[in-house]
Amino acid sequence: MKFEDQLFQEAGVNWDLEKLYLKLTQAKQLHTFSSAQLTAIEKAILRGLLCNYSPKDIAKHLHWALNSLRVELTRGLYRYVETLTAHDLNAIKSWRNIAQWLEAAGYKILQPRCDWQEAPEISSFYGRETELAQLEKKIIQNKYHVITLLGMGGIGKTTLGIKFAQQNLYEFKYIIWRNLAHAPMLEDLLPGILGFLNCNNLPTDINEQISLLIEYLRSSRCLLIFDGLEALLGVNHLAGFYQEKYSNYSHFIKRISEESHQSCLLLTSQDEPMNMYFVRGNKADSIQLGSLGDAAKEIFREKGLSDSNCWQKMIERYGGNPLALNLVSTTIKDLFDGSVALFLGANTELEVIVPTPFQKLLKEQFKRLSDLEKQIVSTLATNRQPMNLKQIQMHFESQVSLSKLLPTLTSLKKRSLIVVLAAENQISFTLQPMIMKYLIFTHRAEKSRVNI
Numbered sequence: 001m002k003f004e005d006q007l008f009q010e011a012g013v014n015w016d017l018e019k020l021y022l023k024l025t026q027a028k029q030l031h032t033f034s035s036a037q038l039t040a041i042e043k044a045i046l047r048g049l050l051c052n053y054s055p056k057d058i059a060k061h062l063h064w065a066l067n068s069l070r071v072e073l074t075r076g077l078y079r080y081v082e083t084l085t086a087h088d089l090n091a092i093k094s095w096r097n098i099a100q101w102l103e104a105a106g107y108k109i110l111q112p113r114c115d116w117q118e119a120p121e122i123s124s125f126y127g128r129e130t131e132l133a134q135l136e137k138k139i140i141q142n143k144y145h146v147i148t149l150l151g152m153g154g155i156g157k158t159t160l161g162i163k164f165a166q167q168n169l170y171e172f173k174y175i176i177w178r179n180l181a182h183a184p185m186l187e188d189l190l191p192g193i194l195g196f197l198n199c200n201n202l203p204t205d206i207n208e209q210i211s212l213l214i215e216y217l218r219s220s221r222c223l224l225i226f227d228g229l230e231a232l233l234g235v236n237h238l239a240g241f242y243q244e245k246y247s248n249y250s251h252f253i254k255r256i257s258e259e260s261h262q263s264c265l266l267l268t269s270q271d272e273p274m275n276m277y278f279v280r281g282n283k284a285d286s287i288q289l290g291s292l293g294d295a296a297k298e299i300f301r302e303k304g305l306s307d308s309n310c311w312q313k314m315i316e317r318y319g320g321n322p323l324a325l326n327l328v329s330t331t332i333k334d335l336f337d338g339s340v341a342l343f344l345g346a347n348t349e350l351e352v353i354v355p356t357p358f359q360k361l362l363k364e365q366f367k368r369l370s371d372l373e374k375q376i377v378s379t380l381a382t383n384r385q386p387m388n389l390k391q392i393q394m395h396f397e398s399q400v401s402l403s404k405l406l407p408t409l410t411s412l413k414k415r416s417l418i419v420v421l422a423a424e425n426q427i428s429f430t431l432q433p434m435i436m437k438y439l440i441f442t443h444r445a446e447k448s449r450v451n452i
């Protein structure tokens with residue numbers, strides 16, 4: 001390799017060099033009425049200019065006199081760039097015009113700048129084609145401002161959000177992922193995001209910071225992902241109310257939804273945040289994630305489990321929840337020699353084994369429930385069979401009014417904790433088997449604690 005071929009190769013990070021070499025060769029041939037190719041020296045000088053090196057710096061790297069380089073530029077590269085970018089002859093007034101004009105002509109690679117922070121790595125990803133297509137339609141084609149991925153813990157919201165961003169890297173100039181699991185104050189979150197977007201003069205007022213961010217969202221297409229919004233929501237409440245100190249998130253999301261810009265805020269949450277009811281419309285929507293469906297069989301395949309005829313039953317029993325299925329598959333591998341049939345034989349319909357990490361997750365979610373929500377899930381767990389509205393109402397000593405019961409059931413549905421069954425002109429409610437089992441298990445544990 002020639003010495004000059006090695007110079008300024010870093011230009012290739014931001015510039016489509018192959019295309020530029022080709023187009024500038026054509027421009028050279030037009031300009032010189034010949035079939036001459038771009039020389040290695042010309043290519044090196046071009047790369048240097050694209051990396052913002054001045055002719056003086058480039059001359060030094062080439063061990064040339066500055067004047068020789070100037071002659072080379074004025075006879076060659078400057079004229080070819082003018083031809084290529086449709087400028088008049090001798091229009092170049094500064095070496096900086098080269099990068100500016102070529103960028104304007106679209107030769108700079110639009111590389112997204114991603115800030116993933118501590119986003120988890122995705123090792124395997126199965127199914128979710130429908131949800132990915134929905135996201136693509138809403139975010140890429142219809143330019144929604146706010147999309148919320150909803151679903152119970154472990155159903156795959158974070159994984160889907162990351163997958164979508166990875167598949168659409170080149171649609172966005174910036175992709176910024178933030179984990180809300182540790183419930184950061186909005187005041188602490190915004191400066192980092194604005195800093196990443198190269199904002200130098202950060203206003204102190206939070207509303208001005210939001211306005212500034214929206215300005216960035218207007219000038220560049222960005223994808224912001226806020227993962228795990230449920231951490232900001234209140235405990236002992238119907239689904240979706242923010243804790244007092246995080247109420248400005250609601251205002252923030254509303255502004256992102258309503259104001260004009262070209263970007264998207266993708267949220268993930270176990271519970272639907274309250275303000276989504278109000279901002280839903282043309283620019284905001286949510287997507288509910290349910291069972292992974294048949295694709296979950298790939299998890300069993302990956303883990304090397306046997307008895308594929310029982311796999312469907314496993315998926316149903318664990319509500320197609322990839323976290324639960326991953327955890328249980330490991331148990332089957334370790335303790336049941338990989339046999340799903342043996343495992344299912346050991347844990348009947350009402351003895352669904354809930355993996356410990358999953359129990360922790362549910363415990364956290366149950367903390368957020370209102371008292372009536374807790375009573376209803378407990379009723380459904382004790383009853384085991386699906387219950388209709390009347391039966392649930394009757395279960396309480398002083399009958400609960402429908403005006404209280406309906407919002408509470410809606411809230412439980414929004415938390416993906418209850419399943420609504422419609423059959424024979426009757427609507428009834430039940431819990432997913434895994435949640436049922438968890439509640440029965442915790443009731444028993446509480447009782448035995450009392451007995452002690």
Ligand SMILES: Nc1ncnc2c1ncn2[C@@H]1O[C@H](COP(=O)(O)OP(=O)(O)OP(=O)(O)O)[C@@H](O)[C@H]1O
Pocket residue numbers: 123124125126127128151152153154155156157158159160228268269270292322323326361
């Ligand atoms: N489509 C998928 N294919 C394969 N594995 C998946 C898929 N989706 C999720 N998983 C796996 O399931 C587990 C849980 O996924 P994830 O963390 O995305 O769930 P979540 O809905 O964000 O949960 P939480 O509400 O607790 O944050 C992870 O180990 C992930 O790798």
Ligand SMILES: [Mg+2]
Pocket residue numbers: 157158159227228268
């Ligand atoms: Mg998550």
